[in-house]
Amino acid sequence: MNQPLPHYQRLKAFVTGEIEAGRLRPGDRIPSELDLIKRFGVSRMTANRALRELEQAGAVTRVQGVGSFVASRKTEQAMFEINNIAEAVRAGGQAYGCRVIRLAAEADPAMAAFMGLAPGERYGRAVLLHLADGVPVQHEDRCANLAFAPDFLTQDFTRVTPYDHLMSLGPLQAAEQVFEADLPGADLARLLQVTASLPCIVLRRRTWSLNMVASAARITAPSSRYRFSGVTGTVPPAGLGLPRL
Amino acid sequence: MNQPLPHYQRLKAFVTGEIEAGRLRPGDRIPSELDLIKRFGVSRMTANRALRELEQAGAVTRVQGVGSFVASRKTEQAMFEINNIAEAVRAGGQAYGCRVIRLAAEADPAMAAFMGLAPGERYGRAVLLHLADGVPVQHEDRCANLAFAPDFLTQDFTRVTPYDHLMSLGPLQAAEQVFEADLPGADLARLLQVTASLPCIVLRRRTWSLNMVASAARITAPSSRYRFSGVTGTVPPAGLGLPRL
DNA sequence: TGACATGACATGTATATACATGATCGGATC
């Protein structure tokens, strides 16, 4: 029925498997072409193709004369930085915190339709406030497809962000995003501890995984405390030294 | 000094050149591996690599037993919809217009550095106001690398948007984008014909082409009149019927 | 006319081989 995988695909799967299992970490040296030849009994061209395609896919970095290494970050960057707010806060040297405002199963028909569910079908909803050094930086109103994330409502979001939990359940397939600017409104302004006249950036996002809508989120951030950024494509080497935006 | 391009790169450049020149259009059949072998005197593996990489890059579609064809549309969609504002306005059934506020060569050192130019090197700057049915929808402050776009300052931007002009000069390689929310300030509010207290969404973008910074832009849009949206990845078929965000 | 066989063509994968280029490390030489 299903024919055997091509050799080069097996080699790719082997390497990516080692990476995903954590046995190879970013920066680690991965097996050289010669290693793969001896281990799998393939020709060098086949090993070369496997590693070359992994490089093109951004999973590994190759340096002539030196070797091949696990690349630092991966697919997510292609998705316009589906940002892990906890990681972003910590990267800035601040302490990350999270306050759960609301966590429940809901069934608003409009939202159900938006998520591709049957009218009235229940989904998980989490309203969170993300803090950096105790100061609110993001308000997150997230709806999760319980068919995709059945344990969503029993997660401790002060320890694992919704992003982390959802990403652990399946590969990100697609993301739809809309950026808007808006005033926070009285309730949000109070939660975010800003004046109601401070512009906030609003990101509405819907993500697909395993061929279904995995979750939808509305993220509001005071413009003075957070901004969304991303790079798509490959910036040429000369671009690396440029001052950042 | 600069060594000759590898053969497979030459083949790729040949095919992409035919596409960009318009001699090969989406859906057209492109030269088969055998054609390339005869035309360039290379081995089949080399031709195969060239076409295979073009397929991975999304430029062509290959069908076993049939042939290779120019893919329908491409890179742009992966770049978080580097939007052609004129097209977007017309797609909404409104009349597009553009008012040129300023068009000159400038040499601000900070901006030069930001664009990867030598300190004091001149670049083209265009400040534009995009209109939909006569109403301002976007303010665009764009700086273009004159090494990339030598004719930038002689363009008639009421007829060809900076985006169109720049895209015609080389393939988009990478894009860096930052989204923020802000108040427009007195000058911008007057130009955009909005009150100074209306939040605007600000997009700062830098794009690379031909291994250099092609242009940098700051785009400001009143949130009530425009918003930025995009899809990355492949939305599953079932997702197409969902109500849009 | 319809079903089937066949050959031409195109891509998909795999191997063995070759030479080039870049990095690194050790040892020999000055």
Next chain:
DNA sequence: GATCCGATCATGTATATACATGTCATGTCA
């Protein structure tokens, strides 16, 4: 001790060859 040289390893590119798989047009036979 500093420098140069060469061996070794790793990746980069290129070729000739082979067989497999898939599509399509054509021609043959019932």
